[in-house]
Amino acid sequence: MDLSLFLVQLLNGVQYGLLLFLIASGLTLVFGVMGILNLAHGSMYMIGAYLVYYFTTVTDSFFLAVVIACAIAMIIGIIIERFLITHLYQRDHLDQVLLTVGLIFIFNAAQGFIWGNDPLGVDVPAILSSSIQLTDIVEYPVYRLFISVVCIAIAVAMYYVINHTKLGMMIRAGESNRDMVEALGVDIRKLFTIVFAVGVTLSALAGIVSAPIVSLVPGMGERVLISCFVVVVIGGMGSIKGAFVAALLVGIVDTFASVLLPGMSSMTIYLLMAMILIFKPQGLYKS
């Protein structure tokens, strides 16, 4: 592998890792703050992708569709938290799993009912559809770089909000001691609604920005859910920083393994997870 090829592969890995972070960040945020394990997280990724498909065809503008899809995702998040999740705060994780697995079935049925089972695609918006020449034969699609920029922007925004705002302070407090936060007069219910809605919107956003480079198929949400869990477990359940580091690690390892160890590539990220858990049972950064 010469240097230019190595660098292109590294770029592939980082770009994949950033996208994994965007998907996983919402899951880990919701778990960290609320202690809720949302298995329907992948479904929101799917719903995001299908919504942007639908609104791109209706409005003829990808960027307008992104805004509408994000808004709808947030509303779905608020509804789910207010009417369903809210009953589960006092229950254990098994009940949460049952509810959120049920939601997966509902979302899948809705997807099949509304959009059918044929694979669908979204066109890359014209303004981002060009490519950059990297080596004599490889071009890199600008849209993939755009996705990376979006992911980095989200990561920076999350870092800022969590560490430098009042909302972030409440989130951090909620992570470490929920009862105390409530005792100090913070409306924890409202905080939970916000966090949950933001969490699912992040997942939907990941589906939205990847829609032009993936194919929209039934079951696409379950597939990302597994990679997403690997990232969250490696990073430490509930740690945003951990999710960021783990996502990049998984992205890079997966990319190089698929080229260098093709026979083993499907298991490398799980091996990585197992190795890390042996030495750090709580993940890289426990929250």
Add this chain to the structure above:
Amino acid sequence: MLKNTSKIRKITVAASIASSFLLSGFAVKAAEKEPIKIGVMLPYSGVYAGLGEAATNGLKQAIREHGNKIAGRPVEFLLSDTEAKPARAPELTSAMTDKDKADFVIGPVHSGVAMGMIKSIRGKDSIMIIPNAGINAATGAFCQPNVFRTSFSSWQTAYPMGAEAVNMGYKKVVTMSWNYGFGKESLAAFEESFEAAGGDVVKKIFIPFPKTEFQSYLTEIASIKPDAVFVFFAGGGSVKFVKDYEAMGLKDKIPLIGSGFLTEGTIEAQGEAAEGLLTTLHYADSLDNPKNKTFRSQYQELYGKPADLYAVQGYDAGQLVIQAVEATSGNTADKDALIKAMESAQIDSPRGQFHFSKAHNPIQNIYLRKVENGENVVVKTAASSLDDPARGCKL
């Protein structure tokens, strides 16, 4: 992942006719003959639901065109949802053969389910007709006297492309697919004819199923710089692969060729990226023959959407049943005579005429197709009356 709880629905085509007789005061019980039971084991939920629906539509269209009766007997369909889950196949098949005593069992879509069904149907009185699953072994090492296929073997859909690739001047080719049965069989068949014609497969890339993160592999292909790339992908994976291939700027530099499933039912989602791709398959929507034209317009009229490959294969399964039962004058009790009739059947399919090999797989034309303006257009017949080698079959 959705579970269809109503596992078996019985639909008696004759029921409406019978009830109208009853209403008008006729006694019908003596006049009505015993129905022919056609078990249908296809996926009606999950990823392959669309394929199962199309095959069922095609099947029903064939029976309907024949007047809903075969040799004077009405037809009863027993629909069973396989959910494309191999683990459930033996149980569902046994229910069809032992409990419902189906004369024919038509299914499945998925090759894993096919293997489960074949094991359970061995030695039974029901005759199985596969309207899709392409695994070579179904009419190869595991072939059975009472198992027929109206679709294709994986080998058939990829083999002709090997020689075509050499004709187009490609010497060094990289092949790529998911690491599972259909993909491996397709790549092996391509390689067989490509290397026999003097080509060289410089690298085979198998990626875990159903992974669709292709960037690292495409980067690797770019560094190898082969004359062309042959792939097997289907469904959502083929949409993503074709789009990624173009986005990496490879399409104009390294031609992409493939088994026809690369551009089957996916062109609309692939858009511009699919234009110009060459693939081989036993059918194309645009195939120019009178049978295909009437079939497609009838289908559109009945179901309000365009027919596809899976509808054709289901339709031909229906035609096969009709021919065999008519040839034996409606006597479905004599299975050996039925099988004999099926073996000598000539099917006037929308894909062109075909008949069956000793192993019960279609001997059929394979077409070279090119995507033009969002449609698979037939360039030429890549192989006429191609017979699957049926390796390991003792029939």
